[in-house]
Amino acid sequence: MKSSAATDNSSHHVKCDKNNINDDGNNSFIELPPNSRPLEHQIAGHFYDQSKTKYGLLQHSNGDVLKPLLNPPRGPCEEQFYIDVFCQTSKSKYNSEDLINLRKFLPHYLGTYKCQKMSYIILENIIQPFKHPCITDIKIGRITYDKEANEEKIHRMSKNSVVAEIGFQLSGWKIYRSKYYEYHDKRCVRSLNKTDILHGIAYFYGAPIHLRLDVIELVINKLNELQDYMKQQHTFVLISSSLMVVYEGDDNDQELNKSTFVDVRLIDFAHVFPQTNSNQSDENFLFGLANYIDYMKQLLDKNYVYVPIDKFEHDNKTDTKIYSCYKQLLT
Incomplete structure (x- = not known):
């Protein structure tokens, strides 16, 4: 670009x-x-x-x-x-x-x-600068339907009680694991219950092999900056927009610039509307963003212990019919 x-x-x-x-x-x-x-x-x-x-x-x-x-x-x-x-x-x-x-x-x-x-x-392709990118998509907001949605869509989009409670939804990720990429689709990660979600986020950031605390801190810093901006702007509201988080999966490559290890961008703007109250922030978006930041901060707690998630082991035939998750060996 x-x-x-x-x-x-x-x-x-x-x-x-x-x-x-x-x-x-x-x-x-x-x-x-x-x-x-x-x-x-x-x-x-x-x-x-x-x-x-x-x-x-x-x-x-x-x-x-x-x-x-x-x-x-x-x-x-x-x-x-x-x-x-x-x-x-x-x-x-x-x-x-x-x-x-x-x-x-x-x-x-x-x-x-x-x-x-x-x-x-x-x-712009924000993934292009990374050598071995790890990417995730997080849909932000407890309300994911807009004012033009019909009753059927409102009912369908309101069924997920976890999203209504925490204000964000994991939509999939791809992780670099030394010699292979591992992909988990939206059906897989959205099947996580409220207890699983924290450990699912940790899994994306390297657990159980190596939880990337350096990356987590950099992502939190960028999310805090976005949060400050969204609190101050009273111009528009974002419905069903997502955060794309990218970080460099190969932290052993000495040639890589550590300052550019992380990128965080907003994507998906098919449901953007003017804010009707000139003195009000986008509370729906801010609620979800704040909760995702809180989950991230929990991973930095020295007392945090990762709990393995069985749903990420797709070795049986039933899983392959339900999900499109895979591991891709690199040559």
Whole structure:
């Protein structure tokens, strides 16, 4: 990502060749746009050729992330929010100062990519600088449906009592374990009960092999900074947005810069709305963020003891039918 792109007010558009997308009516296969492939190390969201639409997150040959603009009005809503934050258009419905200060917490917006009937937003790939990234996605907020949701969706999204109580939801992770990557999908990590969640978070940060206290402290520092910002801004509310946390899994590589071992960004803005009360913060988001920080701080307690979680051992045939979790050996 070029730093100048964050302040460039003009989006760039790239057109692809015709017939790049197979429009056969049943979406049985979606051909990739030129110079792109499925996003490496994707944790959550739409996966290419796996979702109902078959569209998913892609990675351009230069490393940039291509996110398809699906399901209006949600896709266009997300695109407009990125434009408001990084391009400062006069039509924005949000406070410009709040948006400028938000930039450092988001992947940088780099424009749009048009390919036949599909449009993509181009985003900075925050994972790219890491040699062996460990990545997790945490959905923030005890309320995960917006004001436009119907009764069926409200009922479905309200069933998880743990989310209502703690205000965040683990959506999956990928961990580097010396000679292999280990992936756990959203169905797996969301099956954790309230007691398991603390140890599940510890598992992502290296337990039981080596709990990365250095990483945990750096993540907490970044989350505290985000928390301070969210307390002060009264411009917008985030519904069903996520935190993406990335840290370097190889802490023995002496060539790596320890100061850039961690990155934390906000992602997913399909449900962003103006704050109706100019004197009120986004309490739903802040509630979940504060609780996740509290869980992280518990891992720093010298009396903390990790308790193994059986659900992470996917060695029987039943688990392979339920989850898509795996271990990937590295050569």
